[in-house]
């Protein structure tokens with residue numbers, strides 16, 4: 001019997017960010033392993049014209065929840081969606097709902113965040129810092145609360161090379177930052193943002209670091225733990241391999257590469273690709289929830305959920321395997337054949353951007369114009385290159401994260417818990433994982449049918465022929481122009497032609513002699 005699964009039985013659990021990538025997998029695993037839990041409160045806002053109920057309905061009817069419905073047929077009765085906007089005071093939660101949350105909650109998993117790299121500082125502070133502070137305040141008024149689990153990121157201290165399981169202070173106190181956001185206007189905030197974030201690459205990593213400081217400062221008597229996952233990818237095993245539902249991290253780039261838009265990137269092939277499957281993160285999170293509530297560690301423990309020091313893989317190997325998978329299961333209607341040029345040199349990278357990305361986009365737009373259609377490729381390419389430039393920071397460096405707490409927790413689990421809540425990435429086979437990841441992107445993000453693979457392969461063969469034809473034509477035109485202008489080129493050309501002629505004559509003569 002799993003002790004962790006039994007622990008969550010009969011509990012009232014509050015999850016923020018339950019509609020997000022990690023939140024959904026967390027909810028799924030909770031219901032599948034502890035179907036006798038009392039209730040899961042989720043804080044949900046309305047979005048894209050959907051009510052909170054409609055959003056929950058959509059999640060429960062997705063493929064991700066198919067297994068849950070078998071184990072826990074009344075799952076819809078156990079989810080209590082509470083309207084909340086984490087950008088508002090008291091999260092805009094009604095008095096009755098707030099009362100229920102305060103009096104009933106046993107465990108909190110705080111997953112909500114803005115993960116955008118380019119969010120204005122004001123917005124990132126509001127969600128990743130102020131909302132965390134408010135949630136802690138709520139938590140301090142919950143008499144039945146046993147544990148508060150805060151999800152941060154392994155990159156909150158990406159300005160360091162070696163990162164321990166401790167909270168590193170930021171030069172400016174989070175409270176001062178929160179206060180200043182109230183009276184500074186947007187223009188001034190934009191101006192001081194680079195100075196505040198210092199040697200971090202974006203507002204996301206900076207505000208996640210501030211969020212951790214807030215957790216430390218406001219922890220009071222609460223039982224708190226912080227989890228720091230690295231780059232969260234598709235599921236490894238559960239509920240099935242390869243599930244993914246958003247474009248963050250590598251997923252968007254896999255699409256861009258598979259469709260032939262992205263053919264080169266400024267990346268260091270030997271740098272560690274610290275990817276971690278989302279189900280591994282969720283298993284560790286649930287184990288940490290149990291450990292924090294039951295063992296009540298004296299201080300806030302931080303758990304690194306990373307793969308690099310257990311089972312390292314590098315970007316070169318990853319890119320190679322992604323390409324190999326495209327050979328077997330190509331994406332439909334590719335713009336060009338997938339290719340991967342890694343370069344860590346800025347000038348070479350700019351050259352490839354011009355030749356492999358911008359030029360084909362311009363040519364294609366010219367073709368669209370000629371055929372009376374609206375050009376769109378250059379705009380799309382500019383957007384993609386902007387995205388890639390934001391991710392480049394993470395594919396050109398390696399970090400070392402110490403994992404004492406994570407290893408300690410692993411050793412505390414019973415063999416059954418180690419199996420049911422497996423977060424040991426030493427067992428992960430990267431080649432298999434990446435293949436399933438690419439397949440998952442094709443199935444769950446692009447919604448492409450496997451029956452379309454022969455047609456997709458045929459399309460790629462056509463693209464290859466067009467590519468050869470185009471290159472040959474380009475070469476002949478360039479050569480013809482050169483011959484017209486340079487005596488030396490003409491001499492070389494006559495030399496090659498006469499050499500070929502002599503060779504053919506010799507070959508013909510010797511074959512006639514043999515007969």
Ligand SMILES: CCCCCCCCCCCCCCCCCCCCCCCCCCCC(=O)SCCNC(=O)CCNC(=O)[C@H](O)C(C)(C)COP(=O)(O)OP(=O)(O)OC[C@H]1O[C@@H](n2cnc3c(N)ncnc32)[C@H](O)[C@@H]1OP(=O)(O)O
Pocket residue numbers: 115116117118153154155230231232247248249250251252253254256257262263264265267268269315316318319320322323339340341342383386387390391394395
């Ligand atoms: C060696 C590398 C190999 C690469 C070789 C290249 C050659 C290819 C061959 C093989 C391919 C191999 C692929 C392997 C992958 C390697 C790359 C992996 C990079 C990993 C970096 C991750 C770093 C994570 C560090 C921190 C982790 C965390 O803690 S947080 C989670 C991470 N957060 C994010 O990823 C958020 C990033 N996104 C944003 O910040 C924003 O979306 C944006 C700034 C990028 C864009 O904002 P904008 O307002 O312009 O647009 P938006 O409205 O958001 O979207 C516009 C359209 O773009 C699409 N989109 C969004 N995100 C992505 C994305 N990540 N990739 C691609 N496309 C994306 C979005 O859907 C929109 O589309 P339309 O609706 O059609 O317009």
Ligand SMILES: NC(=O)C1=CN([C@@H]2O[C@H](COP(=O)(O)OP(=O)(O)OC[C@H]3O[C@@H](n4cnc5c(N)ncnc54)[C@H](OP(=O)(O)O)[C@@H]3O)[C@@H](O)[C@H]2O)C=CC1
Pocket residue numbers: 016017018019020021022023043044045046047084085086087110111112113114115127151152153154208228229230231232233246248249
């Ligand atoms: N994905 C990754 O690679 C990594 C993620 N993390 C961390 O993991 C956690 C979860 O990330 P992930 O699931 O990937 O992120 P997602 O972007 O998929 O999910 C974010 C969640 O936060 C919710 N949210 C955002 N703003 C508000 C708001 N104003 N009010 C209510 N809810 C809001 C979103 O709700 P809605 O659906 O309404 O937008 C969504 O449920 C985050 O803390 C992130 O920092 C850490 C390392 C890597």
